[in-house]
Amino acid sequence: MSVQIRDINADGHPDIYVCNDFQTPDRFWLNDGKGRFRELGPTAIRSVSYASMGVDFADLDRDGHTDFFVAEMLSRTPMNRLLKISPNTPPPPQPGDSLDRLQVPRNTLFWNRGDGTFAEVGRYAGVEATDWSWQPVFMDVDLDGYEDLLVTNGRLHDVNDRDAVARFSRLPKAKREKVGSLYFPPFATANVAYRNLGNFRFTEMGQAWGFNSPQMSHGIATGDLDNDGDLDLVINCLNQPALVYRNDAVAPRLAVRLRGLAPNTRGIGARVTVAVGNLRQMQEIIAGGRYLSGDQPVRMFAISADAVNRSIEVAWPSGRRSFISNPEPNHIYEVIEPSGDVPEERLAKQPEEPFFEDASRLLNHAHSENAYDDTALQPLLPRRLDRSGPALGWFDYDADGDEDLLIGAGLGSAVSVYQNLGDGRFGQVLSASGLKVPGDVVGVSGWVSGTGMRQWLAAISNYESPQGNAQMRSYRKSAGLGVTSKSLGDTMPGPIAVADVDQDGDLDVFVGGRAVTGHYPQASVSSLFLASGRGLDRAESALSNPLGIVNGAVFSDLDTDGFPELIVATEWGAVRVFKNIEGRFDEMTEALGLSGLTGLWQGVATGDFNGDGLMDIVATNWGLNSALRPDVLNPPRLYFNYSESSVPTSLMLGLWDDASSAYLPTLDLFSIFKGYPQLRGVFQTHREFASSGVLKLVDYHPAPPQSVTAVLLQSVVFLNRKEGFEAKPLHPEAQLAPAFGVTVGDLNGDGIDDLFLAQNYAAFPTGNDRLDAGRGLWLRGLGQANFSPMKGQESGVTIYGDQRACAL
Secondary structure (H helix, E strand, C coil): CEEEEECCCCCCCCEEEEECECCCCCEEEEECCCCCEEECCCCCCCEEECECCEEEEECCCCCCCCEEEEECCCCCCHHHHHHECCCCCCCCCCCCCCCCCEEECCCEEEEECCCCCEEECHHHHCCCCCCCEEEEEEECCCCCCCCEEEEEECECCCCCEHHHHHHHHCCCHHHHHHHHHHHCCCECEECEEEEECCCCCEEECCCCCCCCCEECEEEEEEECCCCCCCCEEEEEECCEEEEEECCCCCCCEEEEEEECCCCCCCCCCCEEEEEECCEEEEEECCCCCECCECCCCEEEEECCCCCCCCEEEEECCCCCEEEEECCCCCEEEEEECCCCCCCCCCCCCCCCCCCCCCCHHHCCCCCCCCCCCHHHCCCCCCCCCCCCCCCEEEECCCCCCCCEEEECCCCCCECEEEEECCCCCEEECHHHHHCECCCCEEEEEEEECCCCCEEEEEEECCCCCCCCCEEEEEEECCCCCEEEEEEEECCCEEEEEEECCCCCCCCEEEEEECECCCCCCCECCCEEEEEECCEEEECCCCCCCCCCEEEEEEEECCCCCCCCEEEEEEEEECEEEEEEECCEEEECCCCCCCCCCCEECCCEEEECCCCCCCCEEEECCCCCCCCCCCCCCCCCEEEEECCCCCCCCEEEEEEEECCCCEEEECCCHHHHHHHCHHHCCCCCCHHHHHCCCHHHHHCCCCCCEEEEECCCCCCEEEEECCCCEEEEECCHHHHCCCEEEEEEECCCCCCCCEEEEEECECCCCCCCCCECCCCCEEEEEEECCEEEECCHHHHCCCCCCCCCCCCC
């Protein structure tokens, strides 16, 4: 559909990006400067748009690296998405397959990490849907120094309208051939404008900026039509006059045009950087590259007369450079390429050695996951629940002073126990290799009995085979590795937390309960086990009850009374806190101000992050780069109808639609039939279905509907204020992917605790989504509960694909 040629990786050589509409993935070729191109590898870009139409590039966060946006055709409103035919979807990616590149039916926005890889952040930015779009353009409309986004859209006929397609298919063949696309409704939609708020957040401004004309707009070109130093717009429209937009901006600016040496007299490919104080605005002069359009070779920049260190710098394609100091606002600068010798190419600064190097070869371990389809019981599950593991942990089980490693396994596979040999090598305990587990190992922890016996504990789920008993296995060093099992009955166990809860000198064990097979979001029973001379005995306790879907658990003394509290992270629930009153537990979640902060909480850990002597909580969540949007008044809501234990629970995810003031389903009518067969024959059209709202749909089920919500989706630190907790979201980069395991420790030896997050999730039933903008994130502690992300090339941690657990 369109091609742009520009220097994307700033090596002085123009690269090529090709937008392919439908099926064939986009192509991204890097120029090696020797007349050859190589395609960007699959880990560098994990997802691309399915029906790519147009592309544009800009340094959106002013970090010196070029980011880019690809326009597709996803409808802007939840209502309209239910009325459109969805594209063919690929099969879900297999566990551990991090080398495939997924095509997604929406706009995509790629953040340049600065190491030759890109994270897809379109939904975090809020720009994933602009209707049937053709061409995006980045331009600093409000002259704040950050380029905004303009998108043209519209089509002569809406050939994806489900109801029209159904009517059309019922016509006789001769009639279909005669009317063709004329049978379908017109699709003139408003063009879209987004203001760049910085840090990859955008807000819609089409009406405020006068850019929301409902035309069938295709190409868009920028140019200074009235020679006043700002960029105006021309848009060509199908079967209608072209649109001309005069830029009436009044803020200070300057324009730059180039006069290059022949044959490149317009300086095509030159990079122009305007510095205003600490803000560096970089743009490239391009020729063509837009769908049915091309720009005037001039660029506009924001500037202020009050700013110090103002300059214009031009990096010419020839390798020459031009520099102008202290440019004045409201001027047009024509920069002439110098004719002298081309300076020798400067050697790139060598990056410093990263903090960590990948030592996975020491283990030679690969997780194995069996094939299991939990949507056979609950077809409308928002995500698959059988991909919760593996769990892992460190524990000196042989008491030699070196921490050993246990890695969980999937059903039918064997746990892996690695003995730390103390010299940078690990030896696998061979007798464990034959110990296959009857379910996923979803929780592990070290444990020392009252007699001093050191053991590994592993919670083994029966989620995939509920007719069998769940187990807690203990692995101890004997002649190789001894194993004993303790039945957990019909529970669905999850994470393990260990502490001396009654201060009697031995360690007690909590096992969290997860979702009941076939009845998500119903939670299984959690259990507290007290240590005794006989081993571990299940206690009658407030903790031995359903506490929600417990994904993470930790004991920590929050009130400094010497008795550790229990903190659990629950899905479609809160981060819950149970106060330890000398071995007895009472819930304090509401009193501490946490009960209303429901989320899709995954992992939890504690540390004194602000140095006040009180333990704070860090909890991981789903993040802000998915289809879900946090909203205190109208949060994502999961409706469900529970009949009885022998009948799978029906459920339906609802997202709020402002236009209809109702929760709407996220799946189309035919998909909804699978979970709610009662709806067959109820609706005559897709529009009638889409207009009904989730609450009306679930009322057709004979069992009464219930619902749960997720008000907060950010991963956060909860600061301990003694009488309650204050939520402080982690750095925006921590919100770009779901986070699961979280660990606390001083990774760089500066005396301040850091955080590490295990990220990404790809196990969606539909197969056309993948939340993998993370690579495992090290958040460096700065003190006062502030954290800064370490770049992957600096930390050395670049893990592609799904991660579930982490341990220090």
